[in-house]
Each structure stands twice: as structure tokens, then as C-alpha cells.
Ligand SMILES: Nc1ncnc2c1ncn2[C@@H]1O[C@H](COP(=O)(O)OP(=O)(O)OP(=O)(O)O)[C@@H](O)[C@H]1O
């Protein structure tokens with residue numbers, strides 16, 4: 001499936017068009033193994049299949065070493081897969097050299113040429129393809145304006161802030177009108193405020209161009225905030241792909257539930273007995289399960305705990321933290337030796353040592369062995 005999007009209408013009567021293509025990217029049973037000099041094999045990407053819809057921004061999210069960069073380099077063609085295929089639209093690009101694939105790549109460290117001006121940096125990919133100078137100049141200017149650095153064209157990289165340098169890198173990645181834009185942790189060198197600003201910029205640029213974009217990050221909040229859909233990855237394996245809110249609210253397993261959420265989800269052991277979910281102190285917190293009796297893990301997001309006189313969970317407050325609009329309390333619950341977090345409304349005071357009761361508006365139950373979620 002391929003669609004085209006026309007963008008960019010300039011003032012003074014003249015209409016300039018930049019046509020960016022939107023294309024579906026399909027990874028089919030993609031596997032990448034590395035063998036070190038002792039013959040030890042690392043499976044960096046393991047039988048990974050996803051369909052990335054044309055024109056969408058997908059966040060590829062997972063802990064360090066889970067295979068995110070490797071996946072990106074496979075899509076870019078910088079690495080060859082051990083097995084599996086990559087399609088751009090209907091075209092099998094698995095064995096196509098990187099320069100033919102039509103990808104734009106942005107790394108964590110901007111990798112700008114320090115001795116070149118911003119203009120020369122952005123134009124560099126066009127010189128490689130021998131585009132006529134005037135055309136290349138116009139295109140570079142257009143891309144610079146798209147990323148809002150049009151007035152910095154004569155500066156050298158060391159005269160720019162980190163966020164501005166990253167925009168130059170993005171403009172350079174866009175200048176050849178790639179079919180796919182690949183971003184590998186593009187914000188991790190920026191301070192908190194610039195990170196926020198630049199990620200909004202990336203979102204805007206992606207929307208304006210409609211280029212299918214894959215954004216790699218290990219930062220769940222970043223992925224949640226800018227992605228149309230996120231793919232959660234662990235140990236080279238795809239865990240789940242869905243809209244950010246769906247992954248958060250309906251995690252497929254305990255890994256995903258724990259990886260998303262700040263403050264993190266509370267996890268504790270419990271038992272399924274006769275279809276009831278029984279806590280260690282004997283309280284029944286949920287009913288209606290069809291699974292056989294077994295030990296399970298319960299996942300409770302801090303905001304799913306509600307203070308209530310008739311709550312089933314009894315807890316003693318250990319710490320009270322005011323976090324902006326909300327209050328977070330850390331409590332010890334009966335029958336357990338670890339703390340749980342609850343986000344509570346600010347309309348009443350909570351004190352250390354006080355006993356409170358909670359009920360839960362929602363909870364997750366995970367298989368005690370493989371962490372799969374029961375629904
Ligand atoms: N060239 C290589 N040779 C051997 N092993 C490699 C090579 N590149 C990556 N690996 C291994 O493959 C696994 C995945 O690495 P990758 O760089 O894809 O992880 P990542 O998810 O990008 O991590 P990070 O968030 O730290 O960047 C890791 O175990 C890594 O050590």
C-alpha cells in the first residue's frame with residue numbers, strides 16, 4: 001500500500017511541493033544472530049514480525065540490549081538478517097543495499113560533520129547523488145525550514161544547541177525524501193526540557209511529512225507520548241504492539257505491565273482458589289476466574305487503588321509524597337513484606353503510621369510461571 005502526500009505551500013504566490021511517500025513496512029519472522037570470536041551466539045532479534053502501517057509513527061520500546069538498534073539496522077540494511085524478510089510496501093528489500101532502500105537514519109549522537117556549516121551538512125546526501133547545486137540548495141533550505149532551523153544555515157555544529165543539532169540531523173535524514181525514517185534514541189543526549197520540546201517537534205515533522213517512522217527508545221514515557229502505536233520488545237522478542245493507552249491498560253504479560261507505568265505497577269503474589277483471587281492474608285479481592293487453583297501474580301497500578309472504608313486490602317502508611325497534583329503513599333499491606341504505591345486524591349490528609357483500606361478498580365492477574373496475563 002502506498003500513498004502520497006503533498007506538503008509545503010510557500011508564501012509569495014509560489015507553490016512548492018515536496019512529495020513524501022508513505023509506505024507500509026513489514027518485518028516477517030526477522031532473526032539476527034551475532035556470533036562472537038568464541039563461537040557464542042547472541043540472538044539479538046528473535047523471530048520478530050510486525051506490520052508498520054504507512055504514514056504512522058511507531059515507538060520501538062524495550063530495555064537496554066533487547067534488540068531495538070539491531071532491528072533498526074536490519075530495516076536500514078546496515079545489517080543482514082540471519083533469517084526472515086523485510087518488505088517496504090510490496091517490495092522485498094531484504095537483500096537490497098542500504099542506499100537503495102530510501103531510508104533516513106538519525107542516531108543518538110547527531111554525527112554531524114563539524115567542519116561543515118548547517119547548510120553543507122544538510123546538503124551532503126544530495127552531493128552524493130550529484131543533484132544540481134541550485135536544486136540541492138533549495139531543498140536543503142526547505143528541509144531546514146521544516147525543522148525550524150532555516151535561519152541557522154551558516155553556523156557550524158559547535159555553534160548550535162543540542163536540540164538544534166538534532167534538528168540538523170533530522171533535516172539531513174529527510175532531504176533525500178526517504179520512504180522510511182528511522183530514529184535511534186534521537187533525544188537521549190538532550191536535557192529534560194529540550195527532550196520534551198524536540199520530541200514534540202519530531203511528532204510535528206512526522207505528521208507534516210507523513211513519512212512512516214520508527215522511533216527507538218528505552219524511555220516508556222517518550223514512546224507513549226509520541227507514538228501512534230508502540231511495539232514492546234524484550235530479549236529480542238516482540239511482546240506486544242498496540243496503541244500506547246491499550247498497551248498500558250491491557251498489557252499482554254507481566255513484563256509489559258512492569259515496563260510501562262511511572263510510578264511502576266505493584267506486583268504481589270496471591271492464589272487462585274475455587275475461582276477466587278485470594279491474598280496472603282486470606283482476603284478475597286476478585287472472583288469469577290475459570291483457571292484451576294494455582295499461585296499467581298497480581299498487578300495493581302498505583303492509580304487503580306481506591307481508598308475506601310469497605311476496601312478488602314488493609315495497608316499501613318509508610319511514606320507520604322506530594323507529587324504535584326497528586327499524593328503518592330507507600331504502604332505495607334497485610335500478609336506481605338514489600339511496599340505498594342497508591343496515588344490518592346489530595347482532598348484529605350494521610351499520615352505515616354495510619355491504617356487505610358483500599359479496594360481496586362481494576363487489577364491484572366498473571367500466570368505465576370510464565371507471566372502471561374489471564375483475561
Ligand atoms: N555487533 C554485535 N556483535 C555481537 N553482539 C551484538 C552486536 N550488536 C549487538 N549485539 C548484542 O545484541 C543484543 C541487542 O543489542 P542492541 O544494540 O540491538 O540492543 P538495544 O535494544 O538497542 O539496547 P540499548 O537500549 O542499550 O541501545 C545485545 O545483547 C548486544 O550485546
Ligand SMILES: [Mg+2]
Nearest residue numbers: 068069070184
Ligand atoms: Mg540501541
